[in-house]
């Protein structure tokens with residue numbers, strides 16, 4: 001008896017190959033759906049495993065001149081029976097042996113893949129991470145849960161570091177403009193950053209707003225300017241900029257607020273561009289909210305590509321439960337992250353974009369979530385430096 005195993009896309013495909021190899025009398029012994037290809041159990045495809053055998057008698061094939069089966073004595077019958085039983089056993093062990101290992105991810109790592117998927121870390125990033133994690137994992141002597149968690153965390157932290165998270169907040173820019181979609185927290189973040197510069201760096205800070213789209217938007221920034229006792233200039237069109245800048249010439253750093261409006265409007269992008277083409281040393285910080293889906297965030301970044309983006313600030317960490325977008329952003333785009341905003345409180349709810357903080361949020365191992373005191377400490381030390 002000849003037994004062969006086939007991996008095919010469909011049964012008809014198998015039948016054709018079996019006929020070719022084993023002849024018309026071949027029989028199918030077993031069929032089973034299996035997953036093939038892919039890496040670490042991801043991106044696999046469904047195929048069919050077919051085990052077939054030809055009914056050719058082994059002994060007869062080996063001894064073509066053997067007498068015909070008719071007329072055999074009884075002990076020959078039992079010998080044939082024994083042989084058949086043995087063959088059945090062999091066949092069973094052959095099938096078991098041929099079971100492909102369908103899922104090469106060690107089970108201790110599986111829960112982390114699921115966690116990353118739940119956090120909307122995209123497939124390419126998970127794949128990249130798992131390659132790195134498995135390389136370390138295979139060299140481990142002890143593969144305890146704690147060991148594995150430490151490797152996963154470490155890999156994630158490094159990914160954030162490689163992606164330039166926390167480029168540092170030291171900047172010699174004379175003007176920082178916050179741009180981004182509506183309602184993400186641009187104005188609130190400006191107030192937080194400006195407060196820090198005024199209170200801890202004792203810098204002369206000024207506000208400039210190009211957001212004349214809503215009266216309330218100007219009032220909002222004016223309120224913060226009054227509290228901090230700093231000058232504010234409102235510009236309605238790019239040609240008013242020179243005069244406004246001259247009024248702020250004593251300031252060491254100017255924060256410019258812009259209207260969110262609809263970031264998908266071409267006109268908005270052009271408008272930002274015209275405001276941003278100044279001779280002044282300036283940086284543009286794109287503000288994005290962690291409450292938006294990665295798909296939407298990606299679309300915003302793509303639309304904003306025509307504007308020079310120096311850093312990215314991620315807001316509303318306190319309102320989100322899904323943080324994979326931060327990692328996807330760092331992996332797919334060259335923009336360094338600078339700050340994370342974690343609440344409405346001005347100025348305390350802001351911190352540096354620390355890789356460890358973000359990695360722990362994604363993995364859900366942030367049992368020691370920093371209280372606002374710790375956050376403030378971090379911002380103070382960053383801005384006071």
Ligand SMILES: Nc1nc2c(ncn2[C@@H]2O[C@H](COP(=O)(O)OP(=O)(O)OP(=O)(O)O)[C@@H](O)[C@H]2O)c(=O)[nH]1
Nearest residue numbers: 182183184185186187188260315316341342343344
């Ligand atoms: N929970 C939470 N709320 C925030 C955060 N940052 C800002 N907000 C709130 O989000 C709302 C919008 O904030 P703004 O600063 O006005 O947002 P904006 O981007 O300037 O909005 P537009 O000027 O309309 O484009 C306000 O209620 C803020 O208090 C944050 O990190 N967490």
Ligand SMILES: [Mg+2]
Nearest residue numbers: 186187211217
């Ligand atoms: Mg605003």
